[in-house]
Amino acid sequence: MSLVATKIPEILLENVEMRYQTETADVLALHQVSLDIAKGEFVSLLGPSGCGKTTLLRLMADLLTPTAGNVTVAGKSAKEARLAQKYGIVFQSPVLYDWRKVKHNITLPLELMGVKKSVREDKALELLDLVGLQGFADKYPWQLSGGMQQRVAIARALSMEPEILLMDEPFSALDEFTRERLNEELLSVWSKVQSTIVFVTHSIPESIFLSDRVFVLSPHPGRLSAVVDIPLPRPRTAEMRNSPQFFELIARIRDSFEGV
Template sequence: MAGTAITIPEIQMEQVSMQYDTGASDVLAVQQVSLKIAKGEFVSLLGPSGCGKTTLLRLMADLIQPTSGMIKIAGQSAREARLAQKYGIVFQNPVLYDWRKVKDNITLPLEMMGVQKARRSKKAEELLELVGLQDFGSQYPWQLSGGMQQRVAIARALSMEPEILLMDEPFSALDEFSRERLNEELLLIWSKVKNTVVFVTHSIPESIFLSDRVFVLSPHPGRLSSVVEIPLPRPRTQEMRNSPEFFQLIAAIRDRFEGV
């Protein structure tokens, strides 16, 4: 319609494929994936192990380059976005330095960028409060639980104020109780930061609880099987996990997996 604003997607993939050369034979990890993610949206990439979820995340982050297809980040190439530090990445393992205090782990990216110590210290205080660890800045990572370590990793990823937060199964190593609690805490953090989040998981309930939309990937090679809108209101609550609507969404997503 006339007068309608044209919004550039925060993340756009068009016919993206990724083939790895393993020496003995080529492995097609991702096949012709096209998707669009809006600015400020929380989406999950959901699928079984080996379906290309992490590969897609690495492609978005420009850690690897696609064999074919196009990737745009807010209208820029993935490489331009990476150089402009538009990304924060949280990996499956926190990857913290045990000899650095928690606050120094958080500000490491700022230190590497040459940010002055006073500014780093102020930023560390803000981020520690954001992730609920304001009393643990002087501790060392080995003194914290696994869930607390992952919150430190999230704080570190947010230290450069990235527009996009990429999360690769960050809670998969935790027990179910800790994982559900951190799901709630992540949404609380996101409600304050309001950046775009792409979250990789193989847990259907986790993807539903967190996301605005769930991108369902088929088994190897990874193809975009379907996109599921999650109509649950925000803020999400623990009680929603036991609602009929939640179980209906679980059943609907499970039915969409190809080959199952």
Template sequence: MSLTASTVKHQVQTPEIQLKDVEMRYPTDTGDVLALHQVSLDIGKGEFVSLLGPSGCGKTTLLRLMADLIQPTSGSIHVAGKTAKEARLAQKYGIVFQSPVLYDWRKVKQNVALPLELVGVSKIERERKAIELLELVGLEKFADQYPWQLSGGMQQRAAIARALAMEPEILLMDEPFSALDEFTRERLNEELLSVWNNIQNTIVFVTHSIPESIFLSDRVFVLSPHPGRLSAVVEIPLPRPRTQEMRNSPAFFELIARIRDSFEGV
């Protein structure tokens, strides 16, 4: 049977993240600015989903709300059965930002081990864990290097390893590969899926790249231009493991067209 972009509606059996009627307003000198309007969604445990949309649509704001870095104006957010604040305090998630934010004066293994150091894990145990995580992202040979000695892609892999140090149930990723060239980005897409296949946690990935969202995700949440609304939820029925050959398949191009058509106001 040939693969097409259409599929049955996804049923979330075990919601890991739930947002209901989430709205976000920012006060300004000329009045409140509505950034997100009435966003409701469920993300299943162990799912890989992308938040996709044009610049300014509220993707990063939505991710920051899930992480309890900011609080919504209205609506509710539950993460791993807890409020977003409770989940943050329980260290239910790790975060990877656009920039790796590594400390240049610390070796790569020391950067990865930093979260463990902050909670009082012994030096021997945190070094063991750091090496294990660096092996997971293919950087074990660079454990004693400094961040400035690594390429941009390698630095971002080290940041991913650090985000996994506390064994989070959820990994929140804010356009982590956007500053990289296309060749490096596609390779890191594959490596991220390999990591995810090993740890089987829930990943929420912010991107403005339609092909990237399709290649990585089980589902893509499409946000409309400002103010951000949930414009569509697109199933990605491509089989796993994903391969680079899939990027040239008719099903892949059909999904690109379907997502483009789902944008409101573009």
């Protein structure tokens, strides 16, 4: 059963375009993208390299401003939502500070907000338990595996209890075994925090396993070529990856790509 709580859009994009000026040309990266994401929904932005997935995520996060169209988050502009701290962001690289202990990496946003040390410490332990890293609070990032570092990054993004978690290919640098395990752990975390999650990936199986819906982007310029509902029951299990329905969804998404 999906965790979608309501059909009222938490994130709404209307005819969004993004152009970049280069020395030699005016490049259209995204062309008239319109989509809506419900509160509590887990969606993936799927497509090949260069199709504008990360650009689209950055527009939602107010890290970029569209050259045309509108981005609305929780009824506010993307800028208003950012200033209201509705976002948590996890990038492809964990971006941890090697000289800070794991717990201090997690609580950095709280520290910058002036939250009391005792509250920060309690929050760090709570989040480490949530992402399965009990006992690692006093370790340093360089003492952890890549998968463990990415779990720390997820915990840090959750430290401000964001309504929306934006994830930009967070597992793409990991081996397939670690990646699949972290997919399962991410769903476990999501079931507890119930944030809206927008997940960027170029992996069709990953997008199917994680999502309620998959937004398929095609390149040159990036545009929305399909929206695919994922009817697999929740909680998702590793065995589902070998089911006929899973392979049917893979084929359906492959057939939906344009210009690839």
